[in-house]
Structures are given as structure tokens and as C-alpha cells.
Amino acid sequence: MVRRYYNLPSLNALAAFEAAARHQSLTKAAEELNVTPGAVSKQVKMLEEELGGPLFVRRHRALELTREGETMAAALREGFERMAATFKQVRMGGALNVTIGSTMALAQLWLMPRLSVFWNCHQDIVIDHLISDHPHGLDRPDVDLRIRYGDGEWPGEIAAKLYDDRILPVASPDFVREHAVRSLDDLAELQLLSVEGVDWTWTTWASFFREAGASPRRLNVRRFNSYVIALQAARSGQGVALGWASLVEPLIRSGDLERLTDAEIIAPQSFFVTWSAHRPLSRQAEILKEWLLTID
Numbered sequence: 001m002v003r004r005y006y007n008l009p010s011l012n013a014l015a016a017f018e019a020a021a022r023h024q025s026l027t028k029a030a031e032e033l034n035v036t037p038g039a040v041s042k043q044v045k046m047l048e049e050e051l052g053g054p055l056f057v058r059r060h061r062a063l064e065l066t067r068e069g070e071t072m073a074a075a076l077r078e079g080f081e082r083m084a085a086t087f088k089q090v091r092m093g094g095a096l097n098v099t100i101g102s103t104m105a106l107a108q109l110w111l112m113p114r115l116s117v118f119w120n121c122h123q124d125i126v127i128d129h130l131i132s133d134h135p136h137g138l139d140r141p142d143v144d145l146r147i148r149y150g151d152g153e154w155p156g157e158i159a160a161k162l163y164d165d166r167i168l169p170v171a172s173p174d175f176v177r178e179h180a181v182r183s184l185d186d187l188a189e190l191q192l193l194s195v196e197g198v199d200w201t202w203t204t205w206a207s208f209f210r211e212a213g214a215s216p217r218r219l220n221v222r223r224f225n226s227y228v229i230a231l232q233a234a235r236s237g238q239g240v241a242l243g244w245a246s247l248v249e250p251l252i253r254s255g256d257l258e259r260l261t262d263a264e265i266i267a268p269q270s271f272f273v274t275w276s277a278h279r280p281l282s283r284q285a286e287i288l289k290e291w292l293l294t295i296d
Contacts (some may be wrong), residue, residue, distance in 0.1 A: 009050050014076055016043035017055060021073035024063045077156065078278035084141035085279060098285040101130040101138035102147040105227040106271075109247040111147065118291050125284045133226055135199045144285040145292070146274045150201050159272040160293055163246065167203055168264035170243035170257040171234050181260045184209060188216035191239035193230045196223045201269055208242055211265040231257075246271070 008014070019029035020040055030037040048055050055069035065073060102111060107129060115127065130143050138146045152159045169187060171179075181187050192205045203211075205219055222239060224230040231248070234241035235256050243257065244267060251257040273292050275281055281289060 009047050010043070013043040013047040013050075016040045017047050018073060018076040018080060020044055020056070020063060021065055021069060022077070024065075026063065074156075074278075081141040081276055081279050085144075085282070097126045097128055098144045098282065098288050099128040099130055099142055100145045100147065100288065101132065101140075101143040103133050103149075103227065104131050105133075105231070105247055106147055106149075107131055108228060109250060113250065114295055118288065121291075122284075122287060125287065127288065133199070135201075141276075144275060144281060145289055147292075148272050148274055149199075150269050150272065152270065152272055154274055156277050157274040158277050159274045160289070162271045162273055162292060162295070164270045165267040166245040166264050167208060167267050168243050168245060168248075169208075169240050169260045170248050170252065171240045171260055172237040173255065173258050175234075175237045175240070176258045176260055179260070184212055184214035184261070184263060185216060187240065187261060187263070188214065188219055190220070192219055192221045193233050193239040193241040194221050194223050195225065195227045195230050195242075197225055202227075203242060203265075203268065205242065207268075208265060211268075212263050 016029065016033065016035075016039075019032050020026055023029050023032070026037040026040045026044075030040045033040065044055065051068070051072075053068055054066055055072060057064040057066060100111075118125075118127075130138060130140065132138055138148070146157070147162070148154065148159070152161065179186075179190055181190070188209065194205050195202050196204060205221055209216055209219075222233075224233070227247075230241050231243075231251070233239060235251070240260060243252075243259075245264075248257055252259065273289055275285070275289065
């Protein structure tokens with residue numbers, strides 16, 4: 001038998017288990033690794049045999065980590081994240097790159113207008129961007145910093161609050177002129193544009209009316225899976241969108257959008273910058289994080 005220097009199991013088995021643990025699904029792990037679910041299952045079973053005990057409790061269409069599985073998954077996640085960060089640094093030839101992830105709307109409407117100030121002060125740091133509107137689209141080891149909307153609790157991450165927000169109805173100037181809104185009941189009669197089905201932490205129109213103290217019987221809602229496209233529809237006069245103030249205030253100042261009423265609610269969650277709890281930030285990522293926390 002060939003002696004393995006680090007006395008580790010097969011790296012293929014470790015990678016298969018880590019992916020299955022992260023997704024809690026053999027099928028999704030197989031899709032990520034471009035193999036069959038049966039191949040992933042075989043690798044996990046080989047690993048369990050070598051360890052002498054189960055790593056998963058296999059339920060109907062679901063996987064649940066055992067205590068030993070949780071310990072193994074955490075160690076592998078930390079190790080793979082460190083390797084990914086080192087690989088990225090070596091591949092970039094030691095360049096001072098930092099990758100930041102966010103949704104399209106936040107990147108376009110909040111981050112980009114502010115980044116020129118950072119670039120002017122730190123011209124030696126190159127910022128790479130990962131844009132995803134999927135709730136788990138930013139959960140990649142090559143992302144150093146993530147800007148997220150939520151309650152501040154993400155497994156395996158440290159979070160620092162950037163700001164709280166307000167939510168208010170907005171539409172194009174022409175739409176506002178054509179539709180007199182004197183009450184929330186008037187607002188409820190209009191074409192409402194909503195982002196749903198992608199990230200359920202985002203406030204819907206039903207939630208907005210409930211928090212604002214109204215309970216209309218029926219809402220005429222047109223749904224989108226992209227906040228940027230929903231705002232574009234509002235800007236072109238197709239209806240009323242819910243505007244997170246930090247994102248739509250530039251559009252209000254430019255005259256692309258207007259408020260329909262004074263009604264607004266406090267956003268139930270906040271915006272945070274997050275980073276891995278399992279590996280230290282690079283110097284350049286630390287600089288960018290600290291700068292983000294100083295933005296008004």
C-alpha cells in the first residue's frame with residue numbers, strides 16, 4: 001500500500017463530501033462537480049468507511065450532517081477557502097486584488113457611484129466584482145467581501161452593518177402626474193411592480209401595505225426576479241416599484257423617479273458587509289472593508 005504523506009483520504013472523496021455537505025444534496029454536489037449523483041455517493045461512502053462511521057443521516061430526499069460530519073465539513077471548508085485564496089494570489093502574480101460580491105442593483109446604484117473615491121486613494125488595489133441576484137450566488141471562496149441585505153446572520157461569516165434603510169413607493173414623473181394618489185387605497189389600485197421568488201428577505205407589496213397600516217383586498221402585482229429590471233419598468237412608466245431609499249435616491253435626484261406619497265416604512269433588515277469567519281482578510285480586503293464602513 002502506498003503511504004500518503006499527509007495521511008489523508010482521497011482528495012476526490014473529500015471534495016465530493018464537502019460539496020454534498022455544503023449543498024446538503026448529492027444531486028447539487030454532482031452538478032457542481034460535473035459527475036453523477038451515484039459517483040458522489042460512492043466517494044462519500046468510501047470516506048465514511050475509512051473514517052469508520054457515518055457523516056450523513058440520509059433522509060427522504062435530504063441529507064443531514066452527523067456531529068462528525070459537521071466537524072469534517074467545517075475543517076474542509078476552511079481548508080478549501082485558504083487554498084482558493086492562495087491559488088488566486090499566486091495566479092495574479094502577487095497583485096493587490098480584492099473581490100467583492102453584491103447584487104446587481106446594489107453594485108449599480110450604491111457601490112459604483114462611491115468607488116471612485118476609493119480608487120483615487122488606493123490606486124494600487126484592483127477590485128474585482130462578482131454580481132449575483134441569487135441568495136447563494138455570492139457563497140464562493142474566491143469572494144473576499146460580500147455586501148448583503150439581511151439580519152446579519154450568515155453561517156460561517158462575520159458581518160458588520162453598513163446601514164439601515166427605508167422603503168417607499170416610486171414611479172416615473174409621467175406616471176405620477178397621470179395617477180393622483182391621495183391614500184394607500186389609491187396606491188393599491190395601481191399597477192404594482194414587485195421583486196419576488198429570488199430572495200424572500202425582500203419586502204413585497206403585501207408586506208409594505210401591512211406595515212404601513214393598510215389592508216387592501218386585492219393587489220395588481222406584476223412580478224420580476226430582478227430589482228434592476230423592476231426599477232427600469234418603473235422608470236419607463238409601467239407602474240410603481242418599492243424603492244429602497246439608498247438605491248433609488250440617486251434616481252429621484254436625477255428626475256428618473258419620483259415618490260408617489262409620503263408613505264414609507266423602515267426596511268425590516270439592513271445592509272451588511274460580510275467576510276469568511278474561517279480565514280483572515282488580506283491587507284487589501286481589510287482596507288476596502290474599513291473604507292466601506294466609513295461611507296455615509
